[in-house]
Amino acid sequence: MSNQVPTNIITGFLGVGKTTTILNLLKSKPENENWAVLVNEFGEVGIDGAMMAEGGALIKEVPGGCMCCTAGVPMSVGINVLLRQKPDRLIIEPTGLGHPKQVIKTLTSAQYTDYIDLKATIALVDPRNLSDERHLSNANFNDQLSVAEVVIGNKVDQCTAEDVDVFNDWVTDQVPAKIFHKLVKNGVLPIEVLDIERRAQETESSTHSHDFHDHSDLEPVFELAPEKPFIRRENQGQGYFSCGWIIGAEHIFDFDQLFSMFSDLNAERIKAVVNTDKGCYAFNVANRVVSVNQMSLEGYESRIEVIDSELLPWEQLETVLLRLCGLR
Known part of the structure; x- marks a missing residue:
């Protein structure tokens, strides 16, 4: 490959609308471009890949937990498979329980310097969750928002005026300031958000401990025997x-x-x-x-x-x- 592939991480906690957002982005992509999506799911059976199958993108799944564990091998293998197909853009959707710092660390490593142009990380949040102590006390939830240069408040149509105020106050208080933020519904983003440049950051090693997952393959292979449907x-x-x-x-x-x-x-x-x-x-x-x-x-x-x-x-x-x- 002679050119770096523009790459975005789209992160966010469980149920915030990451898959819907990516589907909408795929609908608005230029017709002459081929996009690739690497999907990581906490569950074992792989749902998001099926949902995106009609979006016209190259899809690869890493099921069964955090894709950055086991020294990043599952994620790297998935990225390499997609890069070989020379996409015009790569989107990475970590699990809602994942650690974006580790994903960023892999994408900015020497391994991918010549292949990936990492753009701004986009974090989706349901503004209602910013008033929910279960979310505010969750390390993953806070990490996903803190590492992002772009924060999108999704599901605004389901929010109260108070929820919107909490979101706006939260965004205003962020240091360093977020490069871009917007309230949307149904995960509809302006496609130009994908080209926002990533803020220069010091490389940090994650202090999170991961549960071990043995990814023997990138996609679950299941044989439905006649006697077990x-x-x-x-x-x-x-x-x-x-x-x-x-x-x-x-x-x-x-x-x-x-x-x-x-x-x-x-x-x-x-x-x-x-x-x-x-x-x-x-x-x-x-x-x-x-x-x-x-x-x-x-x-x-x-x-x-x-x-x-x-x-x-x-x-x-x-x-x-x-x-x-x-x-x-």
Whole structure:
């Protein structure tokens, strides 16, 4: 490669709308450009890659936790695979429980000096979370905001005037000052934000301790045997638990019942791409608000991931899910 690839990190805590934002950016990218997206998920079954499959980008997933652990090998391998395809831009979406300082450290290392032009890091935040002690006391939440040159207050349409004031006061108090900030809804950003230059920073080594994840491969490879039409995978770390299911494409969920179940389930985060009696849909649940988007992924297995700070009764949830697709 003769030219550095403009690269952005888009970070933010669970449920803030990172995937929706990236999908919107992909819709507005120049038609003659090929973009690549490296997606890291806390869960094991890989939902975001499926959601982005229709966005016209090169997608690579690092599932199962923080992609910067194990000496950065999973992240580096994923980046290298995408760079070989010579994209015009690279977007990296770390997990909502990830450590952006380690990602920045890797991208600015000698390994990538000739290949990556790291632009400003963009952090998304739900302004309502700036008044929530659970978020304010979370080291990852604070790190994601502090390391970013650009801060986007997303979901402003769901905020009160007080939430907006808290966001504006918070941005005003930042030292050093943020280069750019904006309140938006539905993750709609001006594409020009991606070209904001990164502020020169001293290289810092992260003091965070990571839970160890053995990434034997970058993407989960699951064989759905005829006698076992679904599989379940669990993960835990950093005070959170996840459970994910992959269910064969031939098993169809009742859309209305699934929507109702997701609405009633008291979990911090739910993502799913599911075959239903109304078609294939992506479900995105945060703060018990369910949003859906129709997909055109024919023959793709249904994938469901639930994340919470409490260990949920996975067996009971599995029984309900299997009942909704006729497996129980």
